Amino acid sequence: MNRSLIIQSDNTVMLLTSDPMFDSVKNELIKFSEIKMSPDTMYVYEITALSIWNAIAIGIEKDYIINMLNDNSIHPVPASVVNYISKWYNSYGVVVLEAHNDKHFFLRVSEANLRIKLKENSVISTMLCEEVKDGFLIQPNHRGEIKSVLMKNNVSVNDKIGYSAGNELSFKIRSVHLTKNFDIEIRYYQEESCSAVFSAGNGVVVLPCGSGKTMVGIRFAEMCQTTTLIVTNSAASVKQWKQSLLDFTDLTEDQISCYDANNKTFAPVTICTYHMLAYKSKGEFIHFNRFIQQSWGALILDEVHLMPANMFRIVASFQATKRLALTATFVREDGREKDIFTLIGPKRYDKPWKDLEAQGYIASVNLKELRVPLTKKDKKSYLEAKNYQDKLDIAVMSENKVEAIRFLLAKHKGEKILIIGQFVDQLEVISGMLNIPVVHGQNSDKEREFYYDKMRSDNINELIASSIANAALDIPGISVVIQISFLGGSRNEEAQRVGRATRPKDCPAYFYTLVSKDTMEEAQNFNRQQFLTGEGYKYEIQEMAMVA
């Protein structure tokens, strides 16, 4: 038998991409391990407690995993790995959450030692109402929180209470797109990811930008056939979701509501922003309190990496609802990924960017870092700057970046180009100099949508945008993205911005980052590239010759 895995005692599993069995082994591995890195030479996976519990949730037996590892491992599988898998397998089911009566749920804990530990835990003990035989009674509103705390303590909870059915909503995905008239086909990974979450009842799906995550959400809602709440990160995205639902399903206008400042009505499918849901007035979540009174059977959280931290408590209130979270980059700069897992559900599906690129589902993007020298004047100011922030301001606003943009616009004349940056002042200046429209947070939704539509309908080929265009902006056909300034070393932002160019298209796509040469922007950009290089992307670094 051909053996292709290197399994190590730190629970990492490595798979060489050159192996003839690569594809089949990879598909097996993802069922019980998490992919950590997928550069072009070697994929690296990690077996974790969570990945084992996920495997159990989809019915995979312990022996199946151990046999698969034994059959494919180049070296004997370390005993510690087998023990680790057994340990987490055996821990599953020790704690079970069950319905009890109208006022309480029953937290069944079958191990006496664990019951003592829970009572001694200062946080958990506050949620235990009463000790009964083999467990504790808890209040229903602690359902999410107690699972979250227990998971942080490496205790899995098998939640058997089930989900609210919501109100029935009958609809189906069209066979032909309503406005563009093409045949609608659910891609294999969209179907797989939906099924994984639907069968488990909750979970996170990680798919690259441009791979059709909205379609995953729509398919999930179709599977659920119930009243559905969709929460996303911007007003533009709310509108895009509505349009997609109309285009891809037989839902009608009156069945979809965009809940916003002007419209406070609910419909069988309601879409709103995180900001709206988490909005507080006089200490009260005024909108959320209205939402929670509705009967929702499904909750879809779009771009979940952007979910504000104050949404965590709100999400905990939706434990009775089937939940799907969508993201392209499960990297939160605040490090709270684990909170998402515990409150929404674990990562159920993850597909490397390069896999989908190779299969033609997302565009191939050439990544280039262009190092632009400062002008003499800028350089003098940079050298004489008093502190980090002053230096950064000069590096970001470098005059020569404008010349570099001119050069790239000429090089890609006729292509659809998005110029994206961090600082509104800089964007406004460049907009004036190059006579290209600009959109940012200070524009009204209507103004922004006006320019997005112009790009979509090919009335303009060039647009400047602030970070509001980082995510959930669907403008197909963008083949060139020029990043002129950015938020420090954010890996997430980098991946999202590259994602503006990954929508499938006929021509190759380019993503340029303009970095002022010999400034701290170089170091920041080094950090930014770490997520995508881990996904197998390669950056080409070039120095631009400029007139000083």
Next chain:
Amino acid sequence: MESLTIMPNFIIMAEVSNRNYMDNLYGILRCYCEVIANVEHIDSYRITPESFWKGMNSVPDVDFIQLLKDNTKMEIPKNVITDLDNFKSKFGIITLIGDDCLKVKNEDILTEIKNNTKLNEMIYEYEDDLIFFEGDINTIQKILQNDLSCPVKFRASKVKSYILDDGLNHCLVKAVSPDRALKLLYGKHNTINEENLRSLMNYKKADITDEVINDFMKYLITNINKHFVCMIQVSDDANRKAVKY
């Protein structure tokens, strides 16, 4: 036989079973990289600018980039080579001399240092391309790396400036220049006493015993070739005069 796989995210995978790796590369990789995992089959490392510069200080006689090229199984990603060359080009611009002096080779960097508010709180004197500072070199290094993306090169013989009173009215001063030696004595330290001596020699609590002084003398003799040493005669009333450079 090649044993390394270098990935575009600056991660290096090394085959433990490869003799060349264990015999010749293991120690060097630990100096130049952060260790992610040392396990039974594949060791993994991550290169960062800081780890690379730390390696250049620890094992300066190794051409790390060439070593990677010689031992990689597949071509090194271009972005990795470009960035490593860039990190390397910055090393040596700023060199620590003695315990309180930085020599700066590049005019632009010198200008940046002179204008940096945080650094200037720690710098008390400039002398051509030399900068004299008070405080912890690690703090200064952190600011230099963060604000200027420029590391500090430590000399191979990481010696401090020393003043030694031999108890016979002579002081041996080790410093980067004769002027500096005198300044150390006349400017910074008004008197040479046991307390100063202990502080300068880093013997904060221990008594200065004959044994310590002998060890120190031996140390100086083996390390003086790159530094100026001056002998100071100390008069009874603590007025000192340089008698020999």
